[in-house]
Amino acid sequence: MANMVNVYLYGKKYEVPDDLTIMEAFEYAGYKLVRGVGCRNGFCGACATVYRVKGDKELKACLACSTKVEDNMYVATLPFFPLVKEGYDIEKAKPDQQIMMQLYPEIYACVGCNACTKSCSQGLNVMQYIAYAQRGDFKKCAELSFDCVMCGICSSRCPAGISHPQVAMLARRLNGKYIAPESEHLNTRVKEIQDGLCTEAIEAIMAKPLEELKELYDHRDIEK
Numbered sequence: 001m002a003n004m005v006n007v008y009l010y011g012k013k014y015e016v017p018d019d020l021t022i023m024e025a026f027e028y029a030g031y032k033l034v035r036g037v038g039c040r041n042g043f044c045g046a047c048a049t050v051y052r053v054k055g056d057k058e059l060k061a062c063l064a065c066s067t068k069v070e071d072n073m074y075v076a077t078l079p080f081f082p083l084v085k086e087g088y089d090i091e092k093a094k095p096d097q098q099i100m101m102q103l104y105p106e107i108y109a110c111v112g113c114n115a116c117t118k119s120c121s122q123g124l125n126v127m128q129y130i131a132y133a134q135r136g137d138f139k140k141c142a143e144l145s146f147d148c149v150m151c152g153i154c155s156s157r158c159p160a161g162i163s164h165p166q167v168a169m170l171a172r173r174l175n176g177k178y179i180a181p182e183s184e185h186l187n188t189r190v191k192e193i194q195d196g197l198c199t200e201a202i203e204a205i206m207a208k209p210l211e212e213l214k215e216l217y218d219h220r221d222i223e224k
Contacts, residue, residue, distance in 0.1 A: 005071040022064035022075055023047055036079030042066040045149030048078040048121065050156075061119040061153040081152030083163040088170070095174040097136030104167050107134055109160040116154035116164055122147050126154045126164050133167050139179050141171035 002017035007025055014029040023040065026033060038046030047064035054072035064077060086103040093099050100107060107130055116126035129144035145168030154164045192198050205213070 005069055005073075007069050008072075008074040010076060011074075016069060018069060018071070020069055022049055022051070022062070022067050022069055022073075025069045025075075026064070036064070036077045038065075040065045043149060045121070045151035046079065048081070048151035048153050049075060050078065050153070051075045061121055061157075063121045063149075063151065078151070078153065078156060081156050083150075083152055083155055083166050084161075085163065085166050090173050090177055093170075093174065095136075095138055095178040097134075099170070099174070100133055100136065100167070103170065104133075104163065106160055106162050107167055110134070110162060111160060113159060115157040115159070116162070119153045119157045121151055121153055122149060124148060129168060129171075130162065130164060133171055138171040138174045141168060142175035142180075145172065 002019060004015045005018045007014055007016055007022075009026060009029055009031070014025070016025045016028045020028060023033070023037065036047050038044035042063055042065060045063070048061070049064040049067070050059055050061050052059050052074050053070050054074065064075075084104070084106075088099075088103060110127070110130055112127065114127050116130070117124070117128070120126050124147060125144055129141045132138070132141035132144065145165075148165055148168050150165040150169070152165060155162060158164070189198070193202075205216075208216075
């Protein structure tokens with residue numbers, strides 16, 4: 001028999017097993033998840049969630065698919081947060097400070113409260129990568145924001161109204177197109193795939209069990 005805990009989902013009390021994730025607790029309680037659910041493995045950012053445990057004043061943020069329930073946890077999800085997404089042509093955009101001033105001037109209104117960093121579900125130093133974006137240092141901004149899953153929790157806590165994930169996405173695109181060195185190994189492999197030379201190898205990899213794929217990924221050779 002599983003140990004049971006009390007959780008409050010959208011304000012309503014449910015008793016659920018303590019070994020469930022928040023997402024599993026919703027389903028255990030009878031909710032049919034059609035929004036706020038995606039990869040179920042902590043990568044897509046669709047299940048952004050805020051919660052508070054009774055007796056604790058701190059409001060916490062997480063991804064529902066990868067966070068275990070706690071007793072007397074009060075939960076609300078953020079299946080969508082209206083980030084500001086400006087349009088631009090990456091072929092015409094230039095990797096300089098002016099592009100941020102033009103598209104996302106609100107980053108210069110950052111008050112340094114660090115609420116974005118404290119709320120990040122991935123533990124990223126969000127305020128710092130925004131500081132790099134302000135200076136036009138897109139390489140460092142791209143590196144610090146690389147694991148962003150676009151959940152929008154940081155923006156939901158920002159008093160300046162900054163759309164941090166979209167700023168970071170622009171920085172990564174500028175870095176990838178204009179700043180990062182071109183990967184000859186990647187170009188060669190793409191050409192091989194287009195020519196059908198890798199079909200047999202790809203099919204062999206797709207047939208492998210998940211644990212073996214994880215092992216191969218964790219010990220892969222990485223181009224310097």
